Amino acid sequence: MKRSIIALTLLCQFTVFAQEGKTPADQPPAWSKTAIWYQIFVERFNNGDKKNDPKPEDINIPPMKQFAPQGWTVTPWTHNWFESEDWAKSTGQPFMDNLQYRRFGGDLQGVLDKLDYLKDLGISAIFINPINDAPSLHKYDARSYHHVDVNFGPDPEGDKRIIALENPADPDSWKWTSADKLFLKVIAEAHKRGMKVILDYSWNHTGVMFWAWQDILKKQSASVYKDWYDIISFDDPKTPENEFKYRGWVGIESLPEIKKVNITTKRENGHPYEGDINPGAKKHIFAVTKRWLAPGGDKAKGIDGFRMDVADQIGLVFWRDWRKFVRSINPDAYLIGEIWWEQWPDQLMNPVPYTRGDVFDAVMFYQVYKPARYFFAKNDYHIDAKQFRDSIEFQWNRLRPENLYAMMNVSSSHDAPRLLTDFYNPNKYKYQALPRDNSSYKTGKPDPETYKRLKLYLVWLFTTVGAPQIWNGEEMGMWGEDDPDCRKPLWWKEFKFDAEYRNNYQAGEKTFDPVGFNQEQFDFYKKLIHLRKANPLLSKGKFDFMLAEGSKLVYKRSDGKNELIVMINAGASAQDFILEGGREYTDLLSNRHFQGGKASIGPFTAIILQPVSR
Secondary structure, rough: OHHHHHHHHHHHHHHHHOOOOOOOOOOOHHHHHHOOOEEOOHHHOOOOOOOOOOOOOHOOEHHOOOOOOOOOOOOOOOOOOOOOOHHOOOOOHHHHHHHOOOOEEEEEHHHHOOOOHHHHHHEEEEEEEEEOOOOOOOOOOOEEEEOOOOOOOOOHHHHHHHOOOOOOOOOHHOOOHHHHHHHHHHHHHHHOOOEEEEEEEEOOOOOOHHHHHHHHHHHHHHHOOOOOOOOOEEOOOOOOOOOOOOOOOHOOOEEEEEEOOOOOOOOOOOOOOEEEEEEHHHHHHHHHHHHHOOOHOHHHHHHHHEEOOOOHHHHHHHHHHHHHHHHOOOOOOOOEOOOOOOEEOOOOOHHHHHHHOOOOOOOEEEHHHHHEEEHOOOOOOOOHHHHHHHHHHHHHOOOOHHHHHHOOOOOOOOOOOOHHHHHHHHOOOOOOOOOOOOOHHHHHHOOOHHHHHHHHHHHHHHHOEEEEEEEEOOHHOOOOOOOHHHHHOOOOOOOOOEEEEEOOOOOOOOOOOOOOHHHHHHHHHHHHHHHHOOOHHHHHHEEEEEEEEEOOOEEEOOOOOEEEEEEOOOOOOEEEEEEEEEEEEOOOOOOEEEEEEEEOOOOEEEEEEOOOOO
């Protein structure tokens, strides 16, 4: 009874906010609950313009003595991922040490060229990993917050000249580079296709090439930006030593942290705290925020929200102020935070302090993927259907209903193993998920059972509460272990790829897997997306667990008039399920008809039942 009351409350409370464009300040935008999210990592998404491919000097970070290896070149898109390039072999360094230097040439023209592909798939919202100008692959080491990376646009050298004419501290002097303008075109073309766009940023740190940090390196304590960062000591020019010390994010020197101020509660990794950031840095961040939300003062031309990296590292005072500022520009903007590990690898953070209406609309909801993996996949930490239901209800019941429906249900990402590989390996979630950490970790093409189990999870993902998210390439059937191997170039249908080492880069005899676009996986994703979009119950309806026992899971989505019933057999043998007597149903996945009474469902099989109208 309690579960039905909770589910009905979810529906009643959330329908209050159905009209987009009139979003209350403490509520998520209405569009977020019907979103089909697709996450793009631009450098590995698609190379649409080979003329802007990076050069060796584009990835150098002089202060950290990180330089492109001698003979470095862009890696061919279809290259065997586990085969070292000639330039990489010449370094004499281990395979993994060279991966961050790899570039494949993905760019914004490549995104533009594939918007129709995303439209055909059924995507309605795009989450783009950082594209701010930066020397690294990941681009969380911003060289400039307010410009797009020059190698993502059509004229890198010309953009560098434009940027050099600015005073980066003065927004009135900011110009629009060719890369910036191309991103505005991406936004416009996405909007034409009914897609929202959000950008990924980290306000917690910059890179060492960031203009304010460069000023500090030159002027030390005389820099007007000296208080922007968490600096421990400045260099004493009277001594031969360099006493300059500072705090980088989790100790990484290439990511100097923005200084936290006015901290009134305990600051501890994996926990929220009350605090702010340096006022000068904050003012700059607000200016950057406005630039992308309303280019030239027109919010229709801007992005539709932000995804914030390592959000727990910044105090709640800042986030509350920033939310108010964002919503003052675009009341329908969507704000989502990455809050992940309270204690790795077992305890995920509590999303509640971030989803009360004053900080974010949602978090990347890894909290519901973790138990789902332990139920649907074959692993050493398996849970049964009852334990799965209890875990899911624990997460759901502590959130406000309106935020729950707006959650981004993240399964895989740039920071986690791809789904097929994650389901193929029996280890603990995201623990020793790389061959360098675990020599028995399987990196090749998964076995047939893994594909079957993953399809069950996908049925759950697209029929449950919250918005489904797809990490780019999952719909192509890609596999890959944890970062950096989850960031392979996408397996586009038009390319013929080199076979990939099945036993990765380890010494010994090499065996191979053919790799390439998997039409069957794509068609299954497309079918599930179509079903979700064609049946509003799956994004807005109330949710009721009807059975959770052993490998059998049954639940219902309904609105008081219509209903869909999902039945899942996650076991290796057929199971009998009971349907309401005297009724007839159609399985939306197979178009099979079922009569009320006993129904036998095969191993690793799911059905989505719609009552036949009489």
